[in-house]
Amino acid sequence: FFLMKRRPPRSTQSRSSAASDVYKRQSQLRANKILNTHEELLACQDQLRESQNARKDLQILLEKISNEWQAKLDFYNKPDYQETVSYTHLRAHETGRNLVCRLLLEKKK
Secondary structure: OOOOOOOOOOOOHHHHHHHHHHHHHHHHHHHHHHHHHHHHHHHHHHHHHHHHHHHHHHHHHHHHHHHHHHHHHHHHOOOOOOOOOOHHHHHHOOOHHHHHHHHHHHHHO
């Protein structure tokens, strides 16, 4: 016949209840965290969609501008194209250095 020491229960009722409460709180926190993460993910997806739409709009705009500029370049690069400008127009874009040269040349005449 063996004498065995009786061990106390591993957890009392109050500890068991407290542990259960902690577990429940942890479960709720995890669920809230998952929900928040899901909501953040949805918000990111919306932002990504908006960004992609904006990028498509920008690409369309750039293509349109590129086509317009290409048409202008094609027009101006024709071998027979010579745009005439008036003397007044030339004087309006005259720099200080060109002005001095022009005045000196006119003075020599």
